[in-house]
Amino acid sequence: MLKGVHQKLEPQQTPAFFVRGASPFSRMVFFCALSITMMAIDARLNYLSQIRQGFIAALHPLEMVANAPSNWVRDINRYFSVHNQLVQENYALKQQAFEHRVRLQRLSTIEAENTHLRSLLNGDIPIQPKAILGEISHTGRDPFSLVVVVNRGSQHNVKAGQAVADSKGVIGQITRVFPFSSEVTLITDKELSIPIQIERNQLRAIAFGEGNNTLDIPYLPANVDIKVGDKLVTSGIDGIYPAGLAVAKVTKILQNPESPFAKIISTPVAEVSNHLQLLILELPQAKESVPTTKPVEVKNKPVIEKKSADTSADTSSNSSAQPSSQTATPKNKAKPNAPN
Amino acid sequence: MRPISLVAVIITLLIALICQLFPWVGQGVILRPDFMLVVILYWLLRAPNLCNVGTAWIAGILVDLATGSLLGQHALSFTLTAYIGLSYQRRLVLFNPWQLAGYVFGLLIFERLLMLFLKLFEGNDYPGWTYFLPVFSGLILWQLMILMFGALTRPKTR
Numbered sequence: 216m217l218k219g220v221h222q223k224l225e226p227q228q229t230p231a232f233f234v235r236g237a238s239p240f241s242r243m244v245f246f247c248a249l250s251i252t253m254m255a256i257d258a259r260l261n262y263l264s265q266i267r268q269g270f271i272a273a274l275h276p277l278e279m280v281a282n283a284p285s286n287w288v289r290d291i292n293r294y295f296s297v298h299n300q301l302v303q304e305n306y307a308l309k310q311q312a313f314e315h316r317v318r319l320q321r322l323s324t325i326e327a328e329n330t331h332l333r334s335l336l337n338g339d340i341p342i343q344p345k346a347i348l349g350e351i352s353h354t355g356r357d358p359f360s361l362v363v364v365v366n367r368g369s370q371h372n373v374k375a376g377q378a379v380a381d382s383k384g385v386i387g388q389i390t391r392v393f394p395f396s397s398e399v400t401l402i403t404d405k406e407l408s409i410p411i412q413i414e415r416n417q418l419r420a421i422a423f424g425e426g427n428n429t430l431d432i433p434y435l436p437a438n439v440d441i442k443v444g445d446k447l448v449t450s451g452i453d454g455i456y457p458a459g460l461a462v463a464k465v466t467k468i469l470q471n472p473e474s475p476f477a478k479i480i481s482t483p484v485a486e487v488s489n490h491l492q493l494l495i496l497e498l499p500q501a502k503e504s505v506p507t508t509k510p511v512e513v514k515n516k517p518v519i520e521k522k523s524a525d526t527s528a529d530t531s532s533n534s535s536a537q538p539s540s541q542t543a544t545p546k547n548k549a550k551p552n553a554p555n
Numbered sequence: 556m557r558p559i560s561l562v563a564v565i566i567t568l569l570i571a572l573i574c575q576l577f578p579w580v581g582q583g584v585i586l587r588p589d590f591m592l593v594v595i596l597y598w599l600l601r602a603p604n605l606c607n608v609g610t611a612w613i614a615g616i617l618v619d620l621a622t623g624s625l626l627g628q629h630a631l632s633f634t635l636t637a638y639i640g641l642s643y644q645r646r647l648v649l650f651n652p653w654q655l656a657g658y659v660f661g662l663l664i665f666e667r668l669l670m671l672f673l674k675l676f677e678g679n680d681y682p683g684w685t686y687f688l689p690v691f692s693g694l695i696l697w698q699l700m701i702l703m704f705g706a707l708t709r710p711k712t713r
Contacts, residue, residue, distance in 0.1 A: 242608040243638035250612065250634060253627035258677075263626050270620045274576070277569075281576040353578030356622040359679040391623065398623060405679070426680050 264391075271393040282352065346494040347371060349379075351487075352396060361404040361426065363387075363487060367495060368395045376455060378496045384461035384484040385409065385449060386493055399493075402462065402483055403428050411462050412450040416440055419450050422463065422481065430463050432479040439477055441465060447481055457496060461485075559602040559704070567594050567700075568614060575621055585685045588692035591618050592633060592666055596659065597700040599637050600644050600707055611637035625677060632669040636662050647707050655707060659697050663690040 237245075257263045347367055355362035367373050369392045377389045379399045388407060391398040402409050405426040412419050418440065422430040435441070445465040451458025463481040471478060571590040579587050595614045598606040615630030622629070640662050647655060667687055675681065701707070 239608055239638055239641045243634055246608055246612040246634040247631055250615070250627035250631035254625050254631070257626040267620060267623075267626070274621065277573055278576050281573045282578055285578055354584065356575065356579070356584075357624050359624075359674050359682060362623070 267391075268393055272395070275395055345497040347373065347497075349373075349493055349495050350491045351493065355398075360406075361401040361424070361428075362390070363399050363401065364396050365399055365493065365495070366396055368393050368397050370394050373397050373495055374498065377498055378456045378460075379493055380460055380496060381485050381487070381493045383486055384463070385456060386483075386485045386487055388455065389495065397495075401487060402485075403430060409456060409462060410450045410453045411447040413441060414446040414448050415442075419452075422447060425480075428482065429466075430481045430483065432481065433476060435477050435479060437470060437475060437477045439479075441468065441477070441479055443468060446484075455498060559598075559605060561605050563704070564598050564602070564605050567598070567704075571595075572617055572621065575618060586688055586692050588689050588696045589663070589666070590696065591615075591629075592636070592663070593693045593696045593700065595633065595637065596640055596662060597697065597704070599640055600647055601704065603641060603644055608634055608637045608641065625673075628670065628673050628677075632666050632673065635669060636666040639665065650707075652706070656694060656697070660690065660694055663693045 253263070349365035349367040351363050352366045353364050355364065363386075365379075373389060373392055375389050375392050375397075379386045379389060385402055387399045387401040387404070389397050390400040400407050401424070402422070403424040403426065405424050408421050408423045409430075410419070411422045411432070420432050420435060422432050425431050430447075432441075432447075443465050447462045447465070449456040449458055449460045449462055461484050463483045465479060465481045467480040469478040469480070568591070571594040574590040591614045595606065595611050599611065611633040612630050615628075615633035616626070618629040618633075619626050643658070647658070650658065664687070667690055671681070671686065
């Protein structure tokens with residue numbers, strides 16, 4: 216009898232004051248292991264990009280809710296913008312359009328002449344890249360990476376790897392594409408490099424982002440012919456950026472007597488923070504297709520192609536000063552002070 | 556302390572996620588608090604029966620997906636912070652408001668340091684001391700949560 220009561224009571228004897236399921240420690244260990252595994256998978260393999268894309272698409276309504284207040288403010292501001300200001304702006308724009316039209320006339324003749332000359336020399340006719348107009352919807356939410364998010368995605372035929380520019384110059388490259396938006400990594404991001412040419416003397420080099428709104432041109436000898444104020448333009452040999460787009464202006468040259476290389480710092484000419492509209496340029500069709508599923512690969516692409524172009528066609532001694540083994544792996548970019 | 560419904564937890568987390576998605580510009584990007592972390596910490600310390608380390612992990616994954624950082628970074632730092640927060644949870648009733656604020660300050664600093672460590676490990680540069688400003692805005696948000704949903708400490712009876 217007594218034993219029976221004891222047996223009935225037995226299940227209640229476990230203390231039920233604080234029911235918490237598994238102990239916090241075991242949960243912590245489990246979830247830490249899970250997150251470390253996910254980090255490893257995300258960093259090394261590309262299985263999770265699909266999940267990410269799906270999630271971003273699902274998040275789109277929430278994002279619209281979050282964006283609504285600032286959009287309202289903008290619309291209200293637009294609505295109440297003063298008449299006088301609009302008239303002035305209209306006048307200025309008309310003047311600008313007129314100037315551009317005059318310049319365009321000259322451009323078309325020069326272009327025709329150029330194609331004609333190229334056909335005489337049996338050269339390739341340069342392709343005019345098409346572009347999609349996009350608008351910056353917000354800057355990146357991660358303070359560590361320099362990205363902006365634009366409101367054009369895979370629904371608008373945007374592909375990873377496309378170059379992005381504004382009216383002043385190159386902004387960056389599309390690195391991630393979501394259904395209704397895509398992520399543009401700025402050229403100043405540490406992960407990105409861009410093949411450039413000095414406009415004044417056609418010297419070719421690669422500029423690397425430094426992560427703090429400047430670009431660095433490493434591996435150039437200390438006596439290289441670059442001056443402060445030189446314009447850097449895209450060289451176009453990577454197959455991603457069309458040739459001749461403005462990239463940056465050299466702002467500082469540091470000479471370090473201990474290093475055989477010059478430290479050349481330049482600032483981008485594009486004004487990402489000043490306006491919203493930008494152009495997403497189409498990838499040139501002549502080159503082989505760029506893998507769209509691997510943004511990291513796309514980032515590496517310009518450098519690898521630059522290397523092959525260097526070895527095949529480069530005869531000038533200046534730009535061959537770049538150690539090719541290092542340019543091939545921009546992930547572990549060596550600083551100019553540390554030659555291999 | 557009045558009882559908390561699960562609906563309140565879910566709704567506040569959703570609002571925190573929207574705040575995280577809000578397009579911050581200029582100084583706002585530097586100053587903005589870690590909405591998800593503060594909200595999850597509040598519920599974790601207030602109602603551990605509704606919110607546990609697993610919830611913190613899910614919140615971290617959501618933040619990872621929203622910010623586009625490496626999947627699992629925020630999840631890891633949120634999980635560890637939640638665990639440390641929970642380990643003293645039952646003693647918090649005895650704290651006075653200042654001590655509690657200090658405790659939360661410590662937790663937020665810990666999360667920032669952990670995140671910084673993970674980011675440096677990934678190959679990023681140290682972003683400067685402004686990186687720690689969200690800790691202070693987070694404390695303000697914490698006080699806001701207390702105003703809205705009640706204090707964790709025992710009310711004065713005298």
